[in-house]
Amino acid sequence: MTKKQLIMEKALELFAKQGFEATSVQQITDHCGISKGAFYLSFKSKDELIVALIDHFMRQFNADIDFVVSEGKKEDLLYNFYYTTFHSFSKHSDFAKLLMKEPTQSFNEELFSKLHNYNKSLENVILSMIERLYGEQSKDLKYDLSYCIKGFMSTYSELFLVYKLPIDLDLLVRSLVEKTNLLAKNMTISFIPDELIQMLDQPLNKEPSLEQIIETVSKNIEDMEDSIEKESLMLLKQELLEPALHPAIIKGLLANIQHHPHCKWPAYLLRKHFGK
Template sequence: MSDKKILIIEKASELFAKNGFDATSVQEITDACGISKGSFYLSFKSKESLLFSIFEYFSSKLIERIGSIYQMEIGPRERFEQFFVIQFEEIARYSDFILMQMREQTNPINEDMLGLMNDMRRKTYEAQESLLLNLYGEDIKEHMTDLVVILGGIVKGYIEIIVFNKGSLDYMGLAHYIVERIDSIVNGLSKPFLTTELLAGNGMCLGNQSVTTEELLNEIKLVKKEIADEDLLISLEVIEQELSITNYRKPVISGMLSNFKNNEQTEQLVRKLKKFLN
């Protein structure tokens, strides 16, 4: 995304939050950005398309920040706490804009918007699943669907407080408190109640066939930027080459995956690749 588009998005989101979507004109947005109307329409077809881009920009920032957790040199518990802190911080940062959306209901619920929302939910779920497994081990895998739903309910309640009260909460303290509550829930797990298929039906997780080669190739490019180990880079390049051809060879990709054992930087990518292969 160009610097000009980002400028327009950030200025427009401030104006929408302050004055409302309908009450904010394109002229006011261009004045705040110091650009002409012509320059605006070169970037966005309309004010409605700008609104969609604002959601796209905010969600990409959230997912990018969540992705950065895996580069932090901290333990599994601290990493899981950061997962919540980042969500609370991003919600607080755009709470006025969120309130405007709820008040005016300007959200254009169309196929593109639903796709964007489902993609963000799915990526957040994947990160949460990975963090839960890192902290509590593979034994909780069969309970993952229930854990995601329970956590969603807990987090939603605190998000509402952040949005409506605009109070300054101790996000680190809150994250620590939530993870302690999850400890209690995990310790009390017995027989799973929900199935993965039910969660997938809500757009919150991937079925085995839902990962696309395009998505994997994009993620490989991102992971390569963070990897310094030459052997791992070579393995990533081999996988990348295989996925770039129509008749990719599953045994070759599976063989390369064994090289990433116990590597936290590639854990989420490896999980997706395994789903893709299965």
């Protein structure tokens, strides 16, 4: 075992007991039996160590899930997806428990962004699985179903990670396969539209550029039929290019497009840009 691996292994033991915030570098080095100097030869800071742990766990987890979804047979796909998920949670239970109980307020921007990116990667794998399993049937409900699947993953893992109950993994997985199939075949009401997903996909703490807003607005204008909403969007685009309108007029134009089903995302971007 290398010095870096030793630090990661021993630090995880402390993090699992105390949390990220309450664990100091001094405690980690004492637990490893090394000097602070040796620690800083491997990691520049505690945050860098936490990032390394997150990378190690999430890369393995996402890679395992992605392989099952992309390479597995369709008839066993959902079973193998859930089985791989919970088997991985169990195998890395200390770190899985830590991520579940650690408040996000204790993460700095880099750590929070890292988890966000891994979460988006997992969501994309789940969506790919849904489309492969249910095809056209899932077109309007795939985002709702993906959130249900993620909810199953999180909630049922608490049974053995938090409450430490003995689990029949095969029974758990078969029950979730049944539940997921029932939802996929019987859901009729969509709550999560494409526009909401676009909002969620906005990079954390990063404002879209003016060019990106103009591009989004232009695309929506091209896709819309002639209407008061389209005219309002065209005027707002012109305001982006050559500001001239009174704030009250801008507010009125934004109100015109607010409830149009194809304008929710550009309305969101424009409100943020104009500060409305």
